[in-house]
Amino acid sequence: MELTDRIAQMVSPSLEAMGYEVVRVQLSGGQRQTLQVMADRLDQKPMNVEDCADISRTISALLDVEDPISTAYTLEVSSPGIDRPLVRPKDFKRFAGFEARLEAKVPVEGRKRFRGTLLGLDEEGAVLMDSDAGQLRIAFSDIGRAKLILTDELIAASQAEQAEAEAPTS
Template sequence: MQLTDRIAETIEPALAAMGYEIVRVQLGGGHNRSGHSATLQIMCDRLDGQALTLDDCAEISRLASAVLDVEDPIAGAYTLEVSSPGLDRPLTRPKDFDRFAGCEARIELRLPVDGRKRFKGVLRGLEGETVLLETGDGPCRLALPDIEKARLIPAETGPGAPAAAARGQRARTNARTNARTNA
């Protein structure tokens, strides 16, 4: 099991009890063996479907820090970042492809299918282990295990406002750097 999976598994019960779910966990930077501080990024959603607020991110940060301080899965120091998925949210779980059916998405495959790795279109849902996508060239069926990355494309936010202007606007809080010692 990867470290990020272990971290998610460790904090998910506490987050769920408070009304949150994990969208993605990433660990970047040095893994503390080289003396560099790592960054642990936790992306969450609210279970009630409401937008995640800055206060929610702060609460998640405090809760995750408390659990991680006890469980101590990361050796050394790291910076904890908690964020909402944002408008251009990644699609990381099978249920995301059903939840966002009708929305425009960009999907990148691990290996080319018919000479293509990148697809853009409207999500039509999930059928078993197959993502249904309506592209400009017609319907596509993409195997879920073959997907490297998938992300929503934000809709226009108003007259003359390009979708790109809305990207990256997500609630975020940088939590404290957790100093850890190798025991």
């Protein structure tokens, strides 16, 4: 199991108990590595600085106990942002209808890079996309990287989601 997968498994239960979920864990850099933990709120409200600070304190405590990284590193906690990476099957479902950029691990119809509108997942869990190359079906395991594209529609949807989250409940 990869180190980042181990770290995700290690911190996920605590974050879920706090009302968050791990979106992605990445370790990058040379001499002084950076451990990036990207998280979302389970209630899908927008993340704020306090959320990231709470998550950072919790992860720091867990990593101090388990000590999975033997060298010095910097912990960076962030939200996925509006033009977020798509890393889990549910991301492709949730953001169906929005534009995305996708890079496949293996060529699909002779290409690896695509841009188009996400159509969600099929019954087998493959990602569906309407691209300039036509409608595509790409096995989730064959996706190298995927990311939403910042568009007016995505910004409007994000603003509507934020307004709904901030509206008082009665």
